[in-house]
Amino acid sequence: MKAIIQKRYGDESTLHLVEIDDVKVVKPDDILIDVHYCNVTAGDKNINTLSQPWYLQILIRLVFGWNKPRAVVRGICGSGVIAQVGSSVTGYKVGDHVNFINSMKAGVAAEKLILNDKSIVSVLNPKVSLQEAACIPFGFLSAYHFLNESTLSKSVDVYLYGASGSVGSAALSLAHMFEANVVAVASAKHHQQLSSIYSQPILDYQTQDVFNLNQKFDVVFDAVGKIQRKQITHLLKPNGKFLSIKSVTKEDKQRLAFLNDCLLHKRIQPIIEKVVDLVDYKEAFAHAYRGHKTGNVLIKVKNASI
Ligand SMILES: NC(=O)c1ccc[n+]([C@@H]2O[C@H](COP(=O)([O-])OP(=O)(O)OC[C@H]3O[C@@H](n4cnc5c(N)ncnc54)[C@H](OP(=O)(O)O)[C@@H]3O)[C@@H](O)[C@H]2O)c1
16 A cells, blocks of 8 residues: 655655555454545644654654654544454444544554544544545644633634634634634735635734734634733633643544534534645645644545545
């Protein structure tokens, strides 16, 4: 099978598209997936490039491999179709459309992927586009950790800083679903694409004083981890909350299933900046590594994609 591998940490030049042995169902709880789309994310950047402060580099090396990623085949989330299941698997069957995130073991940037029935994998209604489904397990799952039923409801005032990336655009879509009132901040080049999910004017942090507002908010969410609480304290209502993507999030199967249902019923809408063919994988990784993408960048792994 074709796979994108990495044998040392570094930029996109350390990634290679190669032919390797097919992965196979070995254990009774294995699930074999034909990968259709691999979503290239900030998570890939953080692990693959080690472009982090020294203390986080140490943590990443300890968790993912000291000198090189332990999981040679890269790619952490995406969507596809189940090709085979092990003898003890009950919740999944051949032909099921699924999306998934496999941060620890990666392996998604390949034609075939082995997960198991405990992995963060969720069955999709076949009406759901596999392109859009590939956007849910990273950006939406992360944003939903912060913007959910416990923090948002109708008419809650939300200040969304960094509404343009995969987390930020998902946060914007979730806030819309919960009928919150949103003031969104993103640089101008993203505004047109974001207008498909948000009709109000967006503040541009590059040309405007975006913290100088005569309005107070119930929730301030920093979706890009670029601001500090002291910059926005004056924007919070007395019981207002400051939430930052810098906090640890939870990858949860039930939440993924809930978000997939929202996608099916068009309550949320992913933003896809571009979809590249497998051979153009370096372009996708390089773009994600630069950190300026709009929503999601996908690699189309399978030719006959749905
Ligand atoms: N805690 C967790 O578990 C968790 C989970 C997911 C993601 N994250 C982190 O969350 C961050 C965002 O992830 P992502 O997937 O959304 O990244 P992404 O898709 O790469 O997007 C990053 C976005 O941030 C914008 N941006 C860059 N500098 C900015 C600034 N100073 N102010 C406002 N916007 C700025 C970029 O646009 P422009 O530069 O063009 O303005 C780009 O649209 C990453 O650092 C990622 O590692 C953490």
